[in-house]
Amino acid sequence: MAPPRSSAPADDGRTRDRVSALLLEHGPQTAAELATRLGISPAAVRRHLDSLVAAGRIEERVAREPQRGRGRPARRFHLTDAGRSAFPHAYDDLALTALRYVAAAGGPDAVRAVAEQQLAGLEARASSAVESAVRLAGGAPVDRAQALAAALTAEGYAATASAISGGGQLCQHHCPVAHVAAEFPQLCEAETAVIGRLVGSHVQRLATIAHGDGICTTHLPGPLRPGNRTAPARPVRREPAAPDRARTRTSTTPTNDRERTPA
Numbered sequence: 001m002a003p004p005r006s007s008a009p010a011d012d013g014r015t016r017d018r019v020s021a022l023l024l025e026h027g028p029q030t031a032a033e034l035a036t037r038l039g040i041s042p043a044a045v046r047r048h049l050d051s052l053v054a055a056g057r058i059e060e061r062v063a064r065e066p067q068r069g070r071g072r073p074a075r076r077f078h079l080t081d082a083g084r085s086a087f088p089h090a091y092d093d094l095a096l097t098a099l100r101y102v103a104a105a106g107g108p109d110a111v112r113a114v115a116e117q118q119l120a121g122l123e124a125r126a127s128s129a130v131e132s133a134v135r136l137a138g139g140a141p142v143d144r145a146q147a148l149a150a151a152l153t154a155e156g157y158a159a160t161a162s163a164i165s166g167g168g169q170l171c172q173h174h175c176p177v178a179h180v181a182a183e184f185p186q187l188c189e190a191e192t193a194v195i196g197r198l199v200g201s202h203v204q205r206l207a208t209i210a211h212g213d214g215i216c217t218t219h220l221p222g223p224l225r226p227g228n229r230t231a232p233a234r235p236v237r238r239e240p241a242a243p244d245r246a247r248t249r250t251s252t253t254p255t256n257d258r259e260r261t262p263a
Contacts, residue, residue, distance in 0.1 A: 016048050020057060020083055028076040049077055057083035092179040099184050115190035123194045126151040130198055144199045145170050145220055172216040181210035
């Protein structure tokens with residue numbers, strides 16, 4: 001029989017989540033304070049703190065407190081932005097409420113203006129990354145898409161680009177605003193326009209996560225590769241119809257009815 005699996009990793013994860021929750025609820029704390037609240041030894045809590053620091057969820061800061069006098073400065077642990085992001089947020093609900101108000105006040109064009117404004121910063125950052133990446137290359141749409149995919153991945157889109165016979169495809173495996181874009185397609189439309197400007201070509205959206213697809217797929221048209229080019233069938237030249245020889249045959253030997261011999 002297989003030995004029973006240890007629950008230590010799960011217990012460690014729960015303890016670290018409790019440490020993060022205590023820092024969120026009570027603010028920065030020392031290892032001794034956390035150990036007292038958790039009911040474990042300072043050495044045990046230090047092991048969890050080291051793991052959270054390595055994961056980027058908390059950070060340690062030195063703070064000299066007046067009441068401590070000349071003693072050793074207190075070392076307190078703070079939640080980082082990454083640590084706070086692990087807790088539930090209502091950003092989607094806030095964005096939906098704001099866009100619904102904008103749509104009611106200004107209509108679809110106002111929502112489109114908000115979407116374009118929201119993507120302006122992303123376009124500026126991705127544009128510089130794309131231009132620097134393809135400066136030495138030919139700058140073809142597919143090459144620019146490869147650089148754009150890397151820039152979008154840095155923005156949290158988990159993007160990839162691949163070449164196909166008719167050009168290329170840009171795939172985004174994550175959409176940070178999928179829940180909002182499901183109600184306001186202007187976000188997808190503005191994003192598609194940004195992709196087209198960055199790759200320098202007209203593009204076409206084939207699928208979006210906001211509409212229930214697994215990934216967002218954008219087609220990048222381009223010239224066919226020589227190996228994949230299919231030569232068009234040559235038109236069959238029609239030959240002129242052959243004349244009916246039975247009808248057009250002319251005899252070179254004159255006939256004379258009077259010379260015919262009856263059977």
